[in-house]
Amino acid sequence: MAQTYQYANFQSALLDRKILTEEQLQHALADAGKTPLEKHLVKTGLVSPEVLTLGVSAYFNLTPIQLPSTFIPPTELLALIPVKNFLRLKAVPLMKLGKYLTIVFGDPFDLMAQEEIERLTQLEIIPLVAFEKEVMDALSRAQSQQDASNPGLAMESIMKNPDADVEFTTEPKEESIEQGLERADEAPVIKMVNMMLVEALRTNASDIHFEAMEKTSRLRYRIDGTLVERPSPPRSLHNAIVSRIKIMSDLDIAERRNPQDGRFKIKALKKEVDIRVSILPTIHGEKVVMRTLDKTNLAPSLAALGLDDFAYQAMHHAIEQPHGIILVTGPTGSGKTTTLYSCLQDLNTPDVNIVTAEDPVEYQLHGVNQVHVNQLVGLTFSSVLRSVLRQDPDIVLVGEIRDGETADIAVKAALTGHLVLSTLHTNDAAGVIARLVDMKVPPFLIASSLILAQAQRLYRKICQFCKKPMDVIDPAVFLANDIKPDFFEGSTIFEPGPGCSKCVQGFKGRGAIMEVLTMTDEIRNITVRGGTASEIREAAMRNGMVTLKEAGLRKVKAGFTSIRTALEVTGSE
Secondary structure (H helix, E strand, O other): OOOOOOOOOHHHHHHHOOOOOHHHHHHHHHHHOOOOHHHHHHHOOOOOHHHHHHHHHHHHOOEEOOOOOOOOOOHHHHOOOOHHHHHHHOEEEEEEEOOEEEEEEOOOOOOOHHHHHHHHHOOEEEEEEOOHHHHHHHHHHHHHHHHHHOHHHHHHHHHHOHHHOOOOOOOOOOEEHHHHHHOOOOOHHHHHHHHHHHHHHHOOOOEEEEEEOOOOEEEEEEEOOEEEEEOOOOHHHHHHHHHHHHHHHOOOOOOOOOOEEEEEEEEEOOEEEEEEEEEEEEOOEEEEEEEEEOHHHOOOOHHHHOOOHHHHHHHHHHHOOOOEEEEEEOOOOOOHHHHHHHHHHHHOOOOOOEEEEEOOOOOOOOOOEEEEOEHHHOEOHHHHHHHHOOOOOOEEEEOOOOOHHHHHHHHHHHHOOOEEEEEEOOOOOOHHHHHHHHOOOOHHHHHHHEEEEEEEEEEEEEOOOOOEEOOOOOHHHHHHOOOOOOOOOOOOOEEOOOOOOOOEOOEEEEEEEEEEEEOOHHHHHHHHOOOOHHHHHHHHHHOOOOOHHHHHHHHHHOOOOOHHHHHHHHOOO
């Protein structure tokens, strides 16, 4: 949320306003564990909801408000965006005056909520803060009122309610981890694997690494892009644990000399999550890497990615085009798939035929025809793409353009009336054109078909609870990274704190920074005459493109990350 902070962190606000003593705060932090501090304080009765709201409002420098128990938001305001978005963002509209919309937020720690509502409504938001339960109760009353006025919608909402689902357990195909943990007679190996998976979901880890060392086993989780070591199972159980994972993935238990890949599905912590498994033989035993594919982590729309205005407007304009090609670039693990899926979420309507070719299919999207590329049986990107174009598609997503043949087919598909989305491996957006030329795509075809090229990186967000202001920035940092000395003038620069119950070592979550190059007439002319990537980059910057480095520094200026973290992912450029 784009506001100034009155205190360095939330805990300071609680202490300064005498809501808690230092001793009470330390006890609360110890007792809260992984529960958010503010929820723990109310749940235990240590702080009343009203007093907590005052503390939160003081920290965020927002006006507090108490919503009456009978308050129902105006119907015309709820119609601005779908009610499900207000529920997800824990925000309720209060009033609208001209281009200003007053919104009451129940969770002001969701920093992207205000920005997303601004994008969806195209209005300027005036934020207020209230107790989360009051906000959610008001939205529930509004939804109940809508359901009462439309019985058909009421039945639809019941059918969509997960609590109304009935599971048949005659032939179970999925393993419930939580049930496995509760059963005391389960084998130790099964419980250890279950614990590894549950811990990964609790910490929002993207990958689990289970490795064989010479005399020990090592367990690590990739949390917010960084590997964090955890207590490991005994070395004597290493092979048994690997065998258990192979059984769950339907792999060959006896095969220990060749790599294997598989996947399985689990249900835990009220979520259904796909786990993709890769097993690699090493000199000391087999190493297992399990990637968690949690669909709930996908951004529901392009607006939810938290992009700067230029990047959002350019991306939104590009995906609204009837035909052409959009290319997203970046290193492995930079969120390219998430960005493409966010675009598909906006484009996925009943009147559009969307077909994808992916290797592998990471997330299954409702209403989208997804094809798994399999090189072993000759099902390559190029062969799948040829078949896809005979399926009357409106939009085609190609997981990755790896060779000239796939590039040629994708470009020609864009020229024949299809919107094509895909990824490439280049360092920056301007490098996309040079890479396509290197793949033998004629420059005039690139100029005619390419709508937008985008490069992105993921940065780690610093925890908004324990972050602390940076005392001074070393002038050498400005000099080494070519940053203007007055760039941060008037802004408070934060660095990660010591860590708290809400974060891991001072960081919580990740966000995307993007460099978006739109194809203008000037860039098309440079492309056709064979101009260099530097010329294309300079022309794009004249037309408003924000470079990766500047996009990262803007996140530092807004208090989302530290200067060191931003420069780690963007480099000096």
